[in-house]
Amino acid sequence: MDPSIIQKLRNGNEEARTEFYKQYRQQIYVYCYQLLGNRSDAEDTAQETFIKIFNGINSLQTAAAFRSWVYKIARNESFQLIRKKRPVALSHKLEYLEKDSVENLIESEDNARIVRNAIDTLKPEFREVILLREYHHLSYKEIADVMKTTTSAVKTKIFRARKSLLKKLSPYFGGI
């Protein structure tokens, strides 16, 4: 993120907000969707996240931490909703992920479903690191900030998550 945009956001500049919104709309929505598993919750939470970002931009310490700060807010908002809707441990949240909402956007729908199912049945912390890494392209340091853990813990989690995914997928993708 361009540091000058962050400065403009701090000043409440409306153009900067529009610009930021355009750049981040998709990824924040997708991230919330991945955590919440349904569209309407993801929409509400994404919207709430933007409001929190615009209102709280002055609490951001350094421009370098911007991306992880944004994801952290989206994650907090999502988890808050999960807690509100269902007072159960997060490890159970996979039960209500929409398993079949993948649309036929890639060549083989079946493959997509298999891969997605493999991701969705990972241990929640593994699923989270895989999504933040492979979809949102966050660095280990950023993931550590978002998940409030250490870089070396992230490194290990990603490695274990990959091994676990390989195991789940090897029956389907012979080559893997």
Add this chain to the structure above:
Amino acid sequence: MICEEMQERISELMDAELDDNESIPVHRHLSECQTCRSFFTSCQKMREAVQSIPYEDKRADYYETKKEWWRNYVRVPLPAAAVFILLFITGLIGTSMYLLQSDDPYVSGEHRIIYISEYPEIEIHLLTDRE
């Protein structure tokens, strides 16, 4: 055993988390070890598969039509004059907090809250006179 450690490093290598010095031994091992090479290839294939799944959908654009919808939700940064008022109010609240902590029965009682219409998020706490 060494392969297990190497594979963790391969995972880091894939994520560009190793510097040049750290990646040299990993590349060397990859050139020598078939097992780790196939782990690497599998991870890369898997990454491709994972990244090709569509998690996003068209609804992500749903509130694009409502331009600058956040206007109603986002606080306007305070202009300089308001900052001055805010400082004044902070002082006032500080004083009242101090007074409220004291045991003096005269001040520890009522206060009322007023709002400035332009800045509804600011509360001004005024101590009311008992008399």
